[in-house]
Amino acid sequence: MADSPTQTPIVAALPASVPFVPPEALERQAGVKLRLRLGANESLFGPSPAVVRAMAAASAEIQLYGDPDCWDLRERIGRLIGLDSSHIVIGGGIDDLLGLFVRAYVAPGEIAVISAGGYPTMIYQLDGYGARIRRVPYQAFRNDADALVDAAMEARARLVYLANPDNPTGSLLDADTLGRMIRRLPADCLLLLDEAYAELAPAGSLPLIDGEDPRIVRLRTFSKVYGLAGMRVGYAFGAPATIRPIDRIRNHFAIGRLAQAAAIAALEDQDYVADTARLIQEGCRDYADLAESLGFRALPSATNFVAIDVGDAARARSILTRLQHDHGVFIRVPGTAPLDRLVRVTVGRKDDRALFAEALRAVVRHLG
């Protein structure tokens, strides 16, 4: 008998790592408040005022559990995407849903495919459930759709993860490329298509929604353009045969009353979403101009952040460090080569961008 409770073999083997060091931890380490949070792709434009009103109204009933079926929210999402609610499951953000789909569809020791440098929280979930991971290199800072399917075929993978629009590059695979990828995908392989930034992709660029293909699950969130990162709501949709088994394992009361009310109100103000998307796209252009003026190249972005290629990893790391220490500006640099030469910056409001431009210019001047 062990002399204390022991973790399961899978959990015991996990490193004591976290997917992301948060800005709050940086502040605690440095003992100073950051001036500008441009590292987590939060929407500094905030939610619609209608959402804030809906939250205030719902807070009068905060002593009550939310509806575990998230009935009204699923109905409302269904109208937006043109599927009935049997195709939809709600989670506590995409992170939560990634964990649930890995748990449901990838047994310990089975294989999942992801781009090398892809979303750290997806890696964290795969590791956490004992999956084996096959990594596929990016090509010119874009996901390599063909190579992802090739790897899935060769490895007999149970799951492929693809972010589109992509994080951390901001790149987009067009509907034709994705269509070809999906046609080649093995019948028993699940494609988790992380569309956290869907509302920011150019109109018509995402694949049409097919609610019948059991291999495709698409994930969206209220944490980005909807401005509700602090509320934790996301959704997944696909064929009911693939979606509904999640009901056997999800925490049924996980999505609180306020979260559901906020998400419903956010969905109902699509004008605000469109306006915010336009403001963000304007911000992306500002960042591209800024990068060019400093002799760098901004990758095209279909998201609310811009990845600036600063040439090499050491320089990217220096820029991150100096921005943080000297200017109180929080950004991120991906941890995996060759993405680690990218400086990833969230699009802020006009004032935020001016502050960032000033800080980045000073840092680049200082680094020489």
Add this chain to the structure above:
Amino acid sequence: MADSPTQTPIVAALPASVPFVPPEALERQAGVKLRLRLGANESLFGPSPAVVRAMAAASAEIQLYGDPDCWDLRERIGRLIGLDSSHIVIGGGIDDLLGLFVRAYVAPGEIAVISAGGYPTMIYQLDGYGARIRRVPYQAFRNDADALVDAAMEARARLVYLANPDNPTGSLLDADTLGRMIRRLPADCLLLLDEAYAELAPAGSLPLIDGEDPRIVRLRTFSKVYGLAGMRVGYAFGAPATIRPIDRIRNHFAIGRLAQAAAIAALEDQDYVADTARLIQEGCRDYADLAESLGFRALPSATNFVAIDVGDAARARSILTRLQHDHGVFIRVPGTAPLDRLVRVTVGRKDDRALFAEALRAVVRHLG
């Protein structure tokens, strides 16, 4: 190759059941709104007004993720329970934490012990992670501490779950009984002590807090007396060696900004908690008087609900059905014998209780 993605063996074997049918589903089935929700042990007294103010303030920053370390909240909880924050982990309610501890400490096929008729969501989590369940009968509507340990020893169980104060009976095991149980617990067996109703137990009745015993994890929540069921925050505490591995698997950004702000404000108004506890205890006495006046016996309660023994399961089921259909009153009856002769009713405010008393009298008169 399967012709579509298939679930893991554990998930494929799960029934399509839910731990609880929610009142919203009852309303949708009946096509009418319930008048009174007395089935989920929500606090109809609501949260402190200071909490509502804190939530309104935090909603101005709802576009930002919450601190994944929940640093301030853990510090504040630590001061309340007299442990430093390395002993504490935050979850999305106790339900979330139960899942995390099962996942971390019970490998598929290993054994967990629980009272027969114990918390359905704990059963759901154990089933969901492929644990085998050993059930121990209640004795006179109380958890049988000695028998739970006997079963754990005999089955070489990895985990024992015990709710204290108990749901659905409302009963309490005193500190001496628990102390004896803990002394006998095998060294490698984890005791998950669900203290969702801790704040309602008589002063001094719960075991002293020991932050060093690696076998004991205690779970508490903001969903009951704090009045924040719709916000989803709970916490677990124990020895860091047992608590900290949860950081390897939890969703790090799961606890939103508003949830953290609400929980902190709730902790800071302990006068409100004490006042609410007194009002609830008054309500328990009202229900006991009501039960007696109808010839039933209310079990003593250390929670915010009362279990009324109506003599047999058929009668309990009839009372539940009639209350719901004829009076729009939602209560619960446990699904497992012999607890299924109990009618479990949440303590509402004075007006709620008057409505309930009227409805119950009418139903009992009608049933004869």
